[in-house]
Amino acid sequence: MKYYKNSQGEVYAYDDDVSEDQIKEGLTKITEAQAKSMLEPSLEELKAAKTAELASWVNAMGESCKVEIKDFGAVNGGYKYLLNIGSMIDTFDSLEVRGFRMYDNTMKKINGQEDLKKIKRAIQIAGQKLHVLKWGYETAIEKAKTSKALEAIKFADTIEV
Numbered sequence: 001m002k003y004y005k006n007s008q009g010e011v012y013a014y015d016d017d018v019s020e021d022q023i024k025e026g027l028t029k030i031t032e033a034q035a036k037s038m039l040e041p042s043l044e045e046l047k048a049a050k051t052a053e054l055a056s057w058v059n060a061m062g063e064s065c066k067v068e069i070k071d072f073g074a075v076n077g078g079y080k081y082l083l084n085i086g087s088m089i090d091t092f093d094s095l096e097v098r099g100f101r102m103y104d105n106t107m108k109k110i111n112g113q114e115d116l117k118k119i120k121r122a123i124q125i126a127g128q129k130l131h132v133l134k135w136g137y138e139t140a141i142e143k144a145k146t147s148k149a150l151e152a153i154k155f156a157d158t159i160e161v
Contacts, residue, residue, distance in 0.1 A: 012037045033127040050141050050150050057155045058134050066103050066158040067118035067126040074103035075119055077126045085120045089113055129159050
């Protein structure tokens with residue numbers, strides 16, 4: 001391949017068998033390495049993209065996430081689930097079904113308000129842990145020195161309580 005750039009820094013690539021008269025006028029010949037470096041996003045651009053990905057992750061996890069509760073199982077966490085569990089606690093005596101839908105959609109028997117309070121507390125703690133995770137990811141993104149270091153940052157899909 002032959003590589004060229006224009007005055008705006010846009011890169012053009014031509015097959016080796018293209019003759020010089022077929023190449024657009026006003027282009028400056030550059031090496032393959034120069035072309036690749038011009039096409040690759042900068043570390044700052046990659047960090048900005050990872051930070052945007054983190055913001056989307058935080059928003060999604062705040063809406064709905066998997067909360068693994070020790071000695072109980074996995075439940076849905078997030079804002080609306082926290083509101084729901086609070087309502088269940090407040091109206092426990094009038095609940096038609098004394099069960100709780102788990103993360104995997106199975107039903108688990110609830111023995112009383114204490115079980116519901118345990119779930120509520122776990123969802124609240126998961127919300128706090130979500131922000132601690134976010135801050136840790138922000139620090140890791142900020143400190144990353146290479147694109148590989150940024151790619152190695154993987155966001156959790158479960159919060160354990």
